[in-house]
Amino acid sequence: METIYYDKAIELLHKVSTPNGFLASAENTSNYQRVWARDGVICGLAALASGDEKLIKTFKNTLETLAKYQHELGTIPSNVLIGVDKVDVSYGGLAGRVDAVTWFIIGVCQYAFHTKDDSFIWKHENEIEKALRLLEAWEFNNRHLIYVPLSGNWADEYITDGYVLYDQLLRIWALKCYNYFKKSKTISVKIEKIEKQIEINFLPNSEGQKIHERAYYEMDFQDYLPCSFSPSGYKNQFDAFANSLALLLNIGTKKTQNKIVNHSYDLALSTKLGLLPAFWPQFLKMMNIGTY
Known part of the structure; x- marks a missing residue:
């Protein structure tokens, strides 16, 4: 049975493969038949794990497309539609x-590592460096955590904004990936500073100067890391993606x-399908807004 699921997954990846990269959907729904940064890199990581040479080539094309249309300020496209005319x-x-931005850096580095093609890093070194400078600017207060606007990541219009844990962790992953090749003391120090700020502001009973001290000490920390905080306070929902990244990156004790x-295991068992929800409790329920 597991082989059937695997084969179907590989079949779907082939369906969304194009000469310009992975599309976000095989169906002509909304604007998903485009090369998306986030979806493309996640598909690409699956391609690397599969060992399928055609899919790995599509991953490379995805990264080349994103690099080609990087904004002059360093922004990586959310998505690109390449039509006939x-x-x-x-x-x-x-x-x-x-x-x-962070998924792009992760993708370039993971592709280079898997294919043992260090030249791919140096080919895109300029794009990576521009992207890293942009992330630095997005800190705004130079305190090592990037400030994310509402609708600034995959969660779209979910009410996560400000210092969003998921984005801080992706940045750490991106920096670690790049520094595997770059071997820069400056990057190593930056990683340590970001990790320290996450420890100070997202973990309970931590020592150090908080960014939002009053909100931190009013927080009722649970058995997981809160999803975000901003000048308006903390949002304490469970973010499955962020907490998974925390485990992957060995954050916390x-x-x-x-x-x-x-907590993740118990939460999954409590759902009808036995699956871990992306966010819990659901934001709509907490805001008393009906679903439709």
Whole structure:
């Protein structure tokens, strides 16, 4: 049975493969038949894991497309539509997509590592460096955490904004990937500073100067890391993607990590399908807004 699911997944990846990269959907729905940064890199990581040479080539094409249409300020496209007679590049809808930048860096580095092609890094070194400078600017207060607007990542109009945990962790991953090749002391120090700020502001009973001290000490921390905080305070929903990244990147103590794992397992068991929800409790329920 597991082989059937795997084969179907590989079949779907082939369906969304194009000469310009992976599309976000095989169906002509909304604007998903475009090369998307986030979806493309995640598909690309699956391609690397599969060992399928055609899919790996599509991943490379995805990264080349994103690099080609990088904004002069460093922004990586959220998505690109390449038609017969026109090219439509989007850097975001209601707001720019912060995570497109970090996923691009991760993708380039993972492709180079898997294919043992270091030249791919140096070919795109300029794009990576521009992207990293942009992330630095997005800190705004130079305190090592990037400030993400509402609708600034994959969660779209969900009410996560400000210092969003998911985006801080993607940045760490991107920096670690790049520094595997760059071996820069400056980058190593930056990684340490970001990790320290996450520890200070997202973990309970941590020492150090908080960015939002009053809100931090009013927070009721649970057995996981909160999804975000901003000048208006903390949002304490469980973000499955962010907490998964925290485990992947070895953030927090072993005790903290075990609490995240146990909470995730119990939460999944409590759902009808036995699956872990992306966010919990659901934002709509907490806001008393009906679904439609």
